[in-house]
Amino acid sequence: MPTPSIEERLTAVEQELAQLKQQLATKNSQAAMPWWEQIFGTFANSEAYDDAMRLGREYRESLRPKDDEDAD
Numbered sequence: 339m340p341t342p343s344i345e346e347r348l349t350a351v352e353q354e355l356a357q358l359k360q361q362l363a364t365k366n367s368q369a370a371m372p373w374w375e376q377i378f379g380t381f382a383n384s385e386a387y388d389d390a391m392r393l394g395r396e397y398r399e400s401l402r403p404k405d406d407e408d409a410d
Contacts, residue, residue, distance in 0.1 A: 381387035
């Protein structure tokens, strides 16, 4: 297989650069909206999300010191 010429390689790089610029322009137009607004509602009505939140809450509560009221 022959090695591509410098002109062919440059053409390929220019095409890829044009694609990257287009992708960046698209992302920048989406970036006008904060990320948290872009994902708002993603987990609505999700049992897995609800379970994750419950488990996280239970874990955090397990780290809290227990009251020593029973020690008396």
